[in-house]
Amino acid sequence: MNLKTMELPVLPLRGIMLFPGMVLHFDIARPRSIAALEQAMEAGQKIFLVAQKQEEQEEPAPADLCPVGTVAAVRQIMNLPGENIRVLVEGEVRGTIQEVLSEENYLLARIELHRDRVPRSAESKALVRTAQDLFDEFARSSQRVSTEMVEGLRQQEKPGEIADLLASSILQKWQERQEMLEEMDPVKRLEKACALLMRETELADTEKEIQSRLRKQVERSQKDYYLREQIRAIQNELGEGDDADDQSGYRKRMEETPLNEEARAKCEKEIERMGRIAPGSPEYIVSETYIDWILDLPWGKETEDSLDLAKAREVLDREHYGLDKVKERIIEYLAVLRMKKNMKGPILCFVGPPGVGKTSIVRAIAEAVNRKFVRMSLGGVRDEAEIRGHRKTYIGSMPGRIITGMKQAGSMNPVFLFDEIDKMASDFRGDPASAMLEVLDAEQNFAFRDHYMEIPFDLSKVMFITTANSVETIPEPLLDRMELIEVPSYTEEEKLQILKRHLKPKQEAEHGMAAGTIRMSDAVMREMIEKYTREAGVRGLERVMAKCCRKSAVYLLENQKKRITVTSSRLHEFLGAARYTREPLEKEARVGIVNGLAWTSVGGETLEVECVLMPGKGNLKLTGQLGDVMRESAEAAFSWVRAHSAELGLEEDFYTKVDLHIHLPEGAVPKDGPSAGVTMTTALVSALTGRKVRQDVAMTGEMTLRGRVLPIGGLKEKTLAAYRAGVRTLVIPKENHKDLEEIPAYVRDHFRIVEAEEIQQVLKTALV
Numbered sequence: 001m002n003l004k005t006m007e008l009p010v011l012p013l014r015g016i017m018l019f020p021g022m023v024l025h026f027d028i029a030r031p032r033s034i035a036a037l038e039q040a041m042e043a044g045q046k047i048f049l050v051a052q053k054q055e056e057q058e059e060p061a062p063a064d065l066c067p068v069g070t071v072a073a074v075r076q077i078m079n080l081p082g083e084n085i086r087v088l089v090e091g092e093v094r095g096t097i098q099e100v101l102s103e104e105n106y107l108l109a110r111i112e113l114h115r116d117r118v119p120r121s122a123e124s125k126a127l128v129r130t131a132q133d134l135f136d137e138f139a140r141s142s143q144r145v146s147t148e149m150v151e152g153l154r155q156q157e158k159p160g161e162i163a164d165l166l167a168s169s170i171l172q173k174w175q176e177r178q179e180m181l182e183e184m185d186p187v188k189r190l191e192k193a194c195a196l197l198m199r200e201t202e203l204a205d206t207e208k209e210i211q212s213r214l215r216k217q218v219e220r221s222q223k224d225y226y227l228r229e230q231i232r233a234i235q236n237e238l239g240e241g242d243d244a245d246d247q248s249g250y251r252k253r254m255e256e257t258p259l260n261e262e263a264r265a266k267c268e269k270e271i272e273r274m275g276r277i278a279p280g281s282p283e284y285i286v287s288e289t290y291i292d293w294i295l296d297l298p299w300g301k302e303t304e305d306s307l308d309l310a311k312a313r314e315v316l317d318r319e320h321y322g323l324d325k326v327k328e329r330i331i332e333y334l335a336v337l338r339m340k341k342n343m344k345g346p347i348l349c350f351v352g353p354p355g356v357g358k359t360s361i362v363r364a365i366a367e368a369v370n371r372k373f374v375r376m377s378l379g380g381v382r383d384e385a386e387i388r389g390h391r392k393t394y395i396g397s398m399p400g401r402i403i404t405g406m407k408q409a410g411s412m413n414p415v416f417l418f419d420e421i422d423k424m425a426s427d428f429r430g431d432p433a434s435a436m437l438e439v440l441d442a443e444q445n446f447a448f449r450d451h452y453m454e455i456p457f458d459l460s461k462v463m464f465i466t467t468a469n470s471v472e473t474i475p476e477p478l479l480d481r482m483e484l485i486e487v488p489s490y491t492e493e494e495k496l497q498i499l500k501r502h503l504k505p506k507q508e509a510e511h512g513m514a515a516g517t518i519r520m521s522d523a524v525m526r527e528m529i530e531k532y533t534r535e536a537g538v539r540g541l542e543r544v545m546a547k548c549c550r551k552s553a554v555y556l557l558e559n560q561k562k563r564i565t566v567t568s569s570r571l572h573e574f575l576g577a578a579r580y581t582r583e584p585l586e587k588e589a590r591v592g593i594v595n596g597l598a599w600t601s602v603g604g605e606t607l608e609v610e611c612v613l614m615p616g617k618g619n620l621k622l623t624g625q626l627g628d629v630m631r632e633s634a635e636a637a638f639s640w641v642r643a644h645s646a647e648l649g650l651e652e653d654f655y656t657k658v659d660l661h662i663h664l665p666e667g668a669v670p671k672d673g674p675s676a677g678v679t680m681t682t683a684l685v686s687a688l689t690g691r692k693v694r695q696d697v698a699m700t701g702e703m704t705l706r707g708r709v710l711p712i713g714g715l716k717e718k719t720l721a722a723y724r725a726g727v728r729t730l731v732i733p734k735e736n737h738k739d740l741e742e743i744p745a746y747v748r749d750h751f752r753i754v755e756a757e758e759i760q761q762v763l764k765t766a767l768v
């Protein structure tokens with residue numbers, strides 16, 4: 001049959017297509033399709049099958065059909081329930097619609113037939129063989145091909161038919177198959193098919209590789225698991241099982257530990273859980289850590305208190321020189337505890353500058369009452385979680401520092417020191433102060449809950465003590481619960497004694513020397529204190545002493561000596577040039593320069609206030625890093641002077657002609673506070689009136705607008721500074737009279753002390 005065209009009914013296919021030489025069955029339901037089929041059955045059982053471009057189109061027009069289709073013979077028809085009909089067709093030859101003849105009930109068209117030419121070139125033969133080999137290879141890589149198909153392909157010789165066969169067996173999408181259908185040249189079609197084969201083989205290989213890798217992984221972990229289980233079973237049989245050991249070990253420890261009810265339940269549950277997790281897995285370790293934390297806490301362990309006051313006194317005296325008032329307060333506190341027979345008392349807070357022995361005295365208290373000692377610095381703690389811990393749900397979470405401290409203490413009743421409670425900050429991560437409140441509150445702390453532990457823990461037997469540098473930044477509610485004990489800064493004399501009796505022997509011992517190896521006269525020690533340290537406490541002094549010991553050690557070894565005498569010149573050699581020098585006070589009275597006294601973190605300092613006058617319009621200029629409060633007291637001083645111009649012998653409108661400049665030297669140090677009020681007033685008056693100020697007078701005091709002198713803080717420190725500077729007359733606010741007690745008599749007796757109530761008294765004392 002070599003017909004070039006045929007008139008055939010056209011059946012549009014949705015989402016499928018048919019190659020010549022292949023069979024296909026499908027269901028039809030569209031009335032037009034059924035009509036086309038009926039027509040075909042009447043005339044020669046041939047039908048033209050062609051894919052429609054859009055699958056979802058219900059009634060495609062000729063233009064909506066793909067250009068190439070297949071002429072097929074209908075082999076079988078089966079009526080299905082409903083209107084559906086199932087047909088079995090066999091593809092015969094490619095065809096294209098040449099002309100639409102009718103579109104009435106169905107599409108009737110003249111179809112041009114395209115039979116494959118039979119190529120005879122050697123190239124096509126080679127291509128056929130290549131295709132067969134490639135298919136073999138593909139079949140080996142892919143599980144999708146049956147051996148029959150491979151055999152079937154071997155039988156074929158025609159390149160076009162092989163290509164069709166290949167396309168139908170490897171291409172999944174109908175659109176890709178359609179492309180192959182539209183390729184009329186059999187050799188080109190086979191070339192395309194070969195390329196496809198290669199691509200598919202490669203993909204199949206990769207797929208296979210991935211699969212086998214995955215399989216291996218799964219197998220391996222299954223094998224591991226299996227082996228591990230076996231080991232476990234064997235070990236359990238032998239009674240040396242690791243996890244069984246873990247679990248029963250924990251159980252045993254749990255039985256022996258007097259946990260509270262909630263803790264026991266929690267611990268039990270966790271041990272149970274542990275049994276169900278693979279040992280060594282991260283979860284297992286989390287469980288283990290948690291149980292360890294519970295069992296490591298000092299449940300029920302307590303040290304026995306020693307409330308022997310004589311012994312306490314002895315310990316306190318042994319460790320610390322001076323501090324009589326502080327020690328007395330501690331003894332009182334211990335006495336009350338002893339009377340009450342329990343350790344519930346107010347929380348002590350030692351307040352004072354750095355290095356005055358706050359921490360070490362708390363350590364001594366612990367020793368005196370025979371308790372364990374733990375210390376936690378609150379400086380810079382801004383996260384509640386640091387105190388209370390992180391919830392267990394966070395990876396790597398830990399209990400907070402309270403629980404950590406308790407574990408470290410190893411007893412339920414240690415002395416627990418919170419250092420620098422005034423340096424605690426709060427921010428978005430929660431307020432550590434509120435957590436601290438709970439810890440320090442005797443009503444609540446018998447059941448302290450850490451976020452990590454999730455169980456209540458009794459802190460009520462702990463003796464909490466705190467320290468602070470100043471009380472100003474301690475949150476009010478915390479302050480309410482604490483009893484403040486001030487630890488003042490040391491006088492030079494006290495420092496000398498501390499150095500002689502404590503720091504020097506301590507440092508000698510720490511450097512491997514017998515006590516007394518280093519000999520130093522009091523004068524040299526004084527020099528060490530005055531020229532190499534400037535501080536309220538003795539921490540710097542201890543460091544300087546340590547340096548001295550190191551240098552001495554070198555000297556002793558190099559010179560084969562047993563002892564060394566540190567003279568003044570050797571001191572300079574060891575420590576370098578003097579770090580601090582004190583300029584002696586001016587002898588001559590001067591205009592506009594007044595000695596004030598300031599209180600800084602390193603103790604008291606003398607502070608010169610200068611005032612000059614220049615032609616101008618009454619402006620007041622202030623320099624020297626002054627804070628707002630200090631600026632305000634300068635303004636107040638100026639107002640007072642203006643209000644009292646007549647009394648001071650100034651022209652009423654003096655301020656319209658002059659500008660005033662007040663300066664506080666040592667500009668790098670920020671200064672603030674109201675206590676320079678009287679000093680600035682005196683400087684202003686002196687500058688304006690031209691009256692000289694006596695330079696052996698120093699003063700301190702706040703002043704009101706009406707000229708009243710108000711009390712100030714840090715009198716002891718300021719007095720000591722004045723003493724060091726060689727001041728002879730000291731002006732202080734009357735209301736500070738009571739504080740004079742704290743000042744050693746030899747210092748107090750050194751001065752003429754003027755206790756002022758009104759600024760006039762100050763002026764009378766200071767101005768010549």
Ligand code: ADP
Nearest residue numbers: 319320321354355356357358359360498502539
């Ligand atoms: P703070 O806690 O007040 O900053 P520390 O307790 O750390 O001070 O004291 C610093 C050092 O000074 C410690 O080595 C301490 O032993 C020593 N020290 C302080 N005051 C005295 C004192 N009165 N007697 C003996 N040593 C003291």
